[in-house]
Amino acid sequence: MTTSSLTADNIALFLQDNPGFFQEHAELFANLRVPHPNETRAISLGERQILALRARSKDLEWKLSGLVHNASGNEKISQTLTQWCCRMLGEEDAAQIPAHIVRSLSDLFDLPTIALRVWNLSKLEDSEFNQDVTDSIRSYARDLLRPYCGPLGDQEVAAWLGTPPATLAIIALRPRGHTEPIGLLVLGSDDAERFTSDMGTAFLDTINELASASLLRLQAPNSQQYA
Helix, strand or coil, X not given: CCHHHCCHHHHHHHHHHCCCHHHHCHHHHHHCEEECCCXXXXXXXXXHHHXXXXXXXXXXXXXXXXXXHHXXXXXXXXXXXHHHHHHHHCCCCHHHHHHHHHHHHHHHHCCCXXXXXXXXXXXXXXXXXXXXXXXXXXXXXXXCCCCEEEECCCCHHHHHHCCCCCEEEEEEECCCCXXXXXXXXXXXXXXXXXXXXXXXXXXXXXXXXHHHHHHHHHCCCCCCCCC
16 A cells, blocks of 8 residues: 555554554554644543543433433323322212313413313213314314324314414323224413424323223213214
8 A cells, every 4th residue: 555545544444453553552652642622732642532431421411311301201290190180080070070171181281271072972961061063073083093282273173272372282082992082182382392293192192091081981871882
């Protein structure tokens, strides 16, 4: 190999293939200077390696801090859902469950606007919770296999909220083991970042299961209407 053909890649490949080079040339390793990554001065290879390790350690600390923060947030939401579930289990009058769902979710999750509509629950008739339910809304709920999270857009159900939210989440209430939904739960927020299309929906799915199971108390015994 001639001097003119020697490149940085050739040198890097040589050093990778010859890990004992600097051991055999210890004096060169000790005296070799390289540019500082953030300053104009030169430093030794040892100092440069220490700086690289510190940078990597700092990056790992940031990632760990993010994981701890997320874990703390998830634990808080989990505790909130548990409190909500306990409140619903303690409700003796099944007819009060729809109002309880709306009121408790608003209090526990600090949401300014929440709307709930249900249908075909024989023990809940002529209620505010089964008004303004159109065929298109029922069809929408049937096709909504996972919660919608995002901007207001032209969502028909947003009319239930009164005040237009910046973002909203729409949950089709589909009890476990049932193919047909029994209602829709709409959560509205003034925060443009509260409900986004890329957010996880695990907790919203849990809300669906808990609310749906509670609302089934308003279904006539032995009914096979939704199976």
